[in-house]
Amino acid sequence: MVxxxxxxxxxxxxxxQTPLPQKGALSQRIVSLSPVLTEELFLLxxxxxxxxxxxxxxxxxxxxxxxxxxNLTEINVEKIVSLRPDxxxxxxxxxxxxxxxxxxxxxxxxxxxxxxxxxxxCDSFLRLAGMVHKEKAAADLIEKAKREVSRIRQETxxxxxxxxxxxVGADPLVTMxxxxxxxxxxxxxxxxxxxxxxxxQLYSREKVLAKDPDIIxxxxxxxxxxxxxxxxxxxxxxxxxxxxxxILVDSDLFCAPTPVSFVHAxxxxxxxxxxxx
Amino acid sequence: MQKIKKRSxxxxxxxxxxxxxxxxxxxxxxxxxxAGIPFGKVFRILFEGQKGIERSIIWDIRMPRLLLGFAIxxxxxxxxxILQGMFRNPLVEPYxxxxxxxxxxxxxxxxxxxxxRIGVLTMPFSGFLGACLVILLLYGLNMKRRVLSLQGLLLxxxxxxxxxxxxxxLILALSRRESLQGIIFWIMGxxxxxxxxxxxxxxxxxxxxxxxxxxxxxxxxxxxxxxxxALHLGVPVERTKRLLFLITSLxxxxxxxxxxxxxxxxxxxxxxxxxxxxxxxxxxxxxSFLAGGAFLVFCDTLARTVIAPMxxxxxxxxxxxxxxxxxxxxxxxxxxxx
Numbered sequence: 001m002v003x004x005x006x007x008x009x010x011x012x013x014x015x016x017q018t019p020l021p022q023k024g025a026l027s028q029r030i031v032s033l034s035p036v037l038t039e040e041l042f043l044l045x046x047x048x049x050x051x052x053x054x055x056x057x058x059x060x061x062x063x064x065x066x067x068x069x070x071n072l073t074e075i076n077v078e079k080i081v082s083l084r085p086d087x088x089x090x091x092x093x094x095x096x097x098x099x100x101x102x103x104x105x106x107x108x109x110x111x112x113x114x115x116x117x118x119x120x121x122c123d124s125f126l127r128l129a130g131m132v133h134k135e136k137a138a139a140d141l142i143e144k145a146k147r148e149v150s151r152i153r154q155e156t157x158x159x160x161x162x163x164x165x166x167x168v169g170a171d172p173l174v175t176m177x178x179x180x181x182x183x184x185x186x187x188x189x190x191x192x193x194x195x196x197x198x199x200x201q202l203y204s205r206e207k208v209l210a211k212d213p214d215i216i217x218x219x220x221x222x223x224x225x226x227x228x229x230x231x232x233x234x235x236x237x238x239x240x241x242x243x244x245x246x247i248l249v250d251s252d253l254f255c256a257p258t259p260v261s262f263v264h265a266x267x268x269x270x271x272x273x274x275x276x277x
Numbered sequence: 278m279q280k281i282k283k284r285s286x287x288x289x290x291x292x293x294x295x296x297x298x299x300x301x302x303x304x305x306x307x308x309x310x311x312a313g314i315p316f317g318k319v320f321r322i323l324f325e326g327q328k329g330i331e332r333s334i335i336w337d338i339r340m341p342r343l344l345l346g347f348a349i350x351x352x353x354x355x356x357x358x359i360l361q362g363m364f365r366n367p368l369v370e371p372y373x374x375x376x377x378x379x380x381x382x383x384x385x386x387x388x389x390x391x392x393x394r395i396g397v398l399t400m401p402f403s404g405f406l407g408a409c410l411v412i413l414l415l416y417g418l419n420m421k422r423r424v425l426s427l428q429g430l431l432l433x434x435x436x437x438x439x440x441x442x443x444x445x446x447l448i449l450a451l452s453r454r455e456s457l458q459g460i461i462f463w464i465m466g467x468x469x470x471x472x473x474x475x476x477x478x479x480x481x482x483x484x485x486x487x488x489x490x491x492x493x494x495x496x497x498x499x500x501x502x503x504x505x506x507a508l509h510l511g512v513p514v515e516r517t518k519r520l521l522f523l524i525t526s527l528x529x530x531x532x533x534x535x536x537x538x539x540x541x542x543x544x545x546x547x548x549x550x551x552x553x554x555x556x557x558x559x560x561x562x563x564x565s566f567l568a569g570g571a572f573l574v575f576c577d578t579l580a581r582t583v584i585a586p587m588x589x590x591x592x593x594x595x596x597x598x599x600x601x602x603x604x605x606x607x608x609x610x611x612x613x614x615x
Contacts, residue, residue, distance in 0.1 A: 055587070069586050073458060076586040077469065078338050082312035084330055093458050100397055101471035105337055 028132060031085040033075060033094050037112060038063060040125055040258050043141060044134040051083045077101050087131060118149070118184045121257045145259040149188055152270055156190025162214035162273055164191040165203075165240075170223045175203040181257055182219075189270040191215070212238060215245040217272065247272055288560045291553065295567040299347070302574040306343045307335060309578060311585040345476045345535070346468045346577045346591075347570035350542050352483035352532045354569025356525040357543035358550070358561055359490060362497045363521055364427055370544035371529045374415065374434035376408045378441025380533040381464055383407025385448040388459045400463075401475055401534040408530030411437055416522070425518045427504075465590040466537030468577050479535045486528050487566050493517060497558040540592050542573055545599040552606065572599070 031052035032038040038057035041050050047062055052069040069079045072091070075098050080088060088109045090099050102109050110131065115121040122142045129138030164186050168174050175195040176182035186193045194211040195203055208216075216232055218225045225248045232238065232246050240246055249268070308319045312334050322332050356371040371377065387393055387403040414437065419429040445464070449457060470476055490497075496517045499507040508514050532539075546569040547561075554564045576594040583589060 067586075071587055073462070074588050076311050076581070076588060078334055078581075079311040079586045081334055081338060082330065095462055095467075095469075096393075096459060097462075097467060097469050097471055101338070101469065104471050105333065 028087055029083065029085045030132070031069060031080050031083060031088045032057060033070070033072070033089060034091045034112060035059065035072075036115075036257055037089045037091075037128060039261075040128055041132065043258060043260055044129055044132060044137050046132045046134060049132070051085060052080055081105060081107070089128070115181070115257050116179050117181050118188070118262055121181060121262055122146075122259055125259055142259050145263045148263045149266060152266055153188050153190070156270060156274060159190055159274060161190055161192045163194050163211065164215045164217060164273065165194050165208050165211070165213040166217045166219065167228065168219045168221055169201075170228045173203050173205060173208075174201050177201060181262065185262075185265055185269045186273070189266055189273050191269075191273045209235060209238065212240075214239055214243070215247065215273065216240045217269075218246065218248050219251050220248060221251045288554070291560065291564055292567070295564055295571065298571040299567055299574075302571040302578070303343055303347075306346070306574050306578040307339050309582050310334070310339060311582075341470065341473060341476045342468050342577065343574055344480055345470050346574040348476070348480040348483045349468065349532045349536045349539065350546075350573025351487065351566040351570040352479070352528045353539070353543035353573075354546040354550075354565040355483070355487055355490065355562060356528045356532075357547040357569075358558070358565045359497065359521055359525050361547055362501055362558060363518065364431060365501065365503070366431070367548065368544075369431065371525070371532070372538065372540065372543070373438070374411075374430065374526070374529070375437030375441060376411050376415075376434075376526055376529045377533045377538055378438040378445075379407040379409075379411030380404040380530060381407070381538065382441050382444050382448075383410075384463050384534075384537075385445050385460045388456050388463070389448050389452050391456075393459075397472060398475075404534030405530050408526070408533060411441075412523075412526040412530065415526075424515060425522065427518070430522070463537045466539040466592050468536055468539075468573075468591060470535060475535050479531055482531045483528065483566075486524055487562065489524055490521075490562050493521060494558045494562060497521075497562075498556075501556065501558075538592065539573070539595060541595040541599040542569055545595075545603045546572055548603065549606070552610075 028046075028049045029051045030041065030046075030049050032041060032050055033054055035054065035057045038050060038053050039059045041047055042060050042062065047060070050063075050066055053063055053066045054075075055068050055071045057063050057066070067079070067083060069083070070076050073093050073095060075095060077098050080102065085107060088102055088107055090109055090111050092111065092113055094111075099109055099111070112124055112128070115124045122145075125142060126135070126138050129135050166176055166182055166186060168176060168182065175198070176193070177198050177200075178193070178196045183193050183196060187196075194208070194213050216238075218228050220228070229246050229248060233241055235241060249272070307323070308314075308316045312331070314322070314331050314334065318331070319335060322335050353371050357369075360369045360371065360373070361367060381404075383403040383406050384400055386407075387400055392399050392403065415430055415433055416425075418433050419426045445460070449460060452460065496507070496512045499510045499512045500514070500517065502510075504514055507517075547565050550561055550565045550568055554560050573591070573595065576598060577591045579598075580589040580591040580594045583594075
């Protein structure tokens with residue numbers, strides 16, 4: 001009940017379209033082993049049926065009242081069982097032995113593969129909503145997200161598309177190829193991902209120099225973004241360096257693939273790509 | 278006569294102490310955990326038949342883990358004692374001979390090709406298959422004119438381990454992120470085995486092999502003097518070496534296939550036991566088995582409680598606790614020797 005009250009401002013922020021949780025649908029006790037799924041359960045308005053989470057499930061803030069049952073990979077089966085869940089949501093990274101053990105104890109375990117792109121995010125969101133009988137709320141949220149996406153696509157479609165290199169890992173250099181939501185973010189906001197057709201996420205600096213992108217976006221996830229920026233600035237021949245378009249972004253902007261955060265991220269990327277145009 | 282009686286008393290004393298250690302470790306393992314079931318209640322639940330979530334936690338989660346820990350700890354220590362006795366080399370341990378490396382490659386290939394989706398039992402099976410291949414290879418390479426060369430066994434074993442770890446690195450480089458995770462999990466070793474059949478298999482095999490090794494206790498004592506001396510004492514050296522090699526290999530193969538690589542138990546426990554109960558294999562075999570079982574159960578319980586609700590890999594605890602304890606004892610003994 002307390003959580004429900006806390007949920008209200010959040011939903012108001014989303015535009016107030018989410019219907020209030022119905023009493024009958026809240027019978028489930030869910031343990032979520034994925035930060036994304038935890039966040040999505042709160043988006044769907046069933047945050048108060050989440051009885052267990054990982055250490056990294058910190059969004060929204062209400063999650064801090066939920067018991068921690070492990071980190072992403074190592075989970076405590078005993079703790080989970082003692083919470084008497086009727087549904088445990090896992091990801092491919094979850095310890096396979098733990099998943100098997102939970103299943104053998106008769107607990108429903110549902111695995112959610114990491115969503116690759118915007119469509120995957122929406123499908124996964126709908127599937128989750130089906131499990132907590134919130135299909136309508138999910139459909140509404142997705143509808144809203146899609147409207148915003150097409151608005152941005154239309155708006156940016158007429159402009160000159162900048163070539164973008166997105167860096168998500170340094171040493172070795174890692175980028176995002178077609179079929180990832182990073183790629184979608186760039187293309188939807190009217191940019192061209194220079195690594196779209198690459199076979200592998202590993203990319204060489206040489207190729208970046210050859211393709212000479214207009215913008216380099218560095219999403220620092222566990223590496224020193226400032227240092228990377230300095231390295232790029234050592235190549236004054238790059239268009240992005242000459243125009244001062246090496247941009248560091250907070251990984252939080254990119255790293256929560258729910259339909260709602262996708263739109264937030266898209267708005268952020270749109271600003272970066274069309275800052276001066 | 279007096280001497281023999283005194284020795285028997287000493288052995289009985291040690292067996293009782295070790296049995297108490299096993300029971301103590303078992304009680305510790307059953308009564309602590311993140312579910313926070315009170316100590317007294319645990320034993321009521323153990324002996325009464327009431328249904329409920331707490332009973333399930335104790336019988337379905339803590340108990341299988343305790344049994345598997347005992348079996349694997351016992352098996353690895355037993356294998357360690359036999360190998361150190363046979364090779365007359367204090368540095369030999371169950372993972373020296375490359376058998377574990379073979380198992381690891383087997384499991385990694387299984388994960389890389391996604392065979393584990395066919396059934397859960399393919400994982401330990403492919404591990405055991407890898408282990409058996411290495412055993413055959415070791416045996417074939419070192420059997421010359423009906424003589425099993427121990428020196429050669431050791432060297433090829435170490436080399437096979439190197440090759441195996443390179444192969445695993447290659448597999449890791451080739452695999453996707455999810456597979457990567459699975460392989461690393463497996464290599465770290467865990468006693469959290471969901472399959473009851475595998476737990477029973479490991480327990481049965483380790484006890485069976487303990488009994489089997491008792492047929493060789495006097496041969497092992499003789500081999501400790503050297504192969505030639507043993508031959509003069511009337512020990513069928515070649516047959517003994519072959520059978521002991523097979524027994525220990527299978528023990529290692531089963532342990533590694535079921536629970537992954539849990540280091541240090543097979544090296545440290547035999548050394549400790551030699552210091553405590555002496556080098557006579559009549560007592561050393563059983564003592565190492567019990568001590569290894571108790572040690573691993575204790576370490577595993579620590580591993581799942583120190584940073585609860587998260588869990589540490591049990592190898593972290595066995596390595597740090599066993600290793601530092603061992604260095605401490607070694608230093609103390611050296612000090613006394615001076």
